[in-house]
Amino acid sequence: MEYKVVELTTVTDIDIENVINEWTAQGWEFEYVQFAMREASKRPSMAFVFFTREESNKH
Secondary structure: OEEEEEEEOOOOHHHHHHHHHHHHHOOOEEEEEEEEEOOOOOOEEEEEEEEEEOOOOOO
């Protein structure tokens, strides 16, 4: 199993959609999004988007 993590420093619905569409089109399967919050704000300051796929080069 291979893993891919994409870090977003601009967290909007459009940015998240673009990342998911870009990487799933390349064969990655979307797993989940993890948000990093700031205490002073209700909006996330960062997001990490996680993907997986079967390993392409098996030994």
